[in-house]
Amino acid sequence: MTRWYDRIAHDLKGPLAPLQTASYLLKSEGLPPERQRELADVVDRQARRLNRMIEELGDYARASEHRLRLRIEPCPLALVLDLAIGSVPGSAIDPRYDAGLDSVAVAGDEGRLVQLFASLIAHLQARAPGQTPELRVTAADGRVRVELLGAGPSPDAETLTAMFERADPAPHDEGLGLRLMLAYAIAQMHGGSLAAHAPDGGGLMFVCELPLAPG
Incomplete structure (x- = not known):
């Protein structure tokens, strides 16, 4: 420490x-x-x-310390993702939604959710400049699942395990390298989850699950 x-x-x-x-x-x-x-x-x-x-x-x-102030309300997921994509310079992701999911809402704080997904998108783009990440949205059991797949070499097992536990030693945004750790905390505070995987075909995949808004 x-x-x-x-x-x-x-x-x-x-x-x-x-x-x-x-x-x-x-x-x-x-x-x-x-x-x-x-x-x-x-x-x-x-x-x-x-x-x-x-x-x-x-x-x-x-x-x-779970002291982030969140204003939880129904947030249209498509709007959250569009705002996140638009906030990352050079991002041209075209999200793919399973049938009917382009109109669903999640229960959350819009600003923090935009921050979460923008951090993931920016990280994937920084790993593979010039390559556009893929984004797919599915849902099951009252939760929405957002998959973000980026190109580039797959991280090793140790890197995957520590991805949300320690600062990025080479942050892409001239920051402190805490963006992924913060994204993980935001997902947890929304009653959701965030995980990183190394797909068989290479690259890096982030999977974020969030609760759907009631109603």
Whole structure:
């Protein structure tokens, strides 16, 4: 755990060096307007990055202690998935629904569910750039099952086991690598489940099950 804290502290320092450098240079006299804009962009970009890291860490801390605030209500699953797909740059997934499931609703917090599926999609796309993951929706026994299959090499058994238990050592979004751990916690807090599998044909599959909304 100490090593994990060390890594978090190290990663949080990442944006500070360019922030400090840009802030120092902005105080220089006679800077051309173009150079001022470049440095201002550096400050803005790194401040946003630092904010994402802090939000990610805060969300994970609250989720690990079941303190995330959830507004549970019927959420159209198709809308949740469309919002998640649209929030991931470059994503062009075309979901496949079993008969009638494109109009079902799940019981959950729309924003957190979008966050969950966006994290899974972004992870799969980062593993296999240029390859579009497949998404299929099925249902049984009052639960909906969302399968996300990405290309690329299959993780080994140890990696699969630890995928939701430890931070990603090379996060794709310049974050802290907690996105999958947070996605797992969100699924659990919705009374659902999230698992990772290595299909026989290769790649990585995420399977998320969530309760259907009553009625």
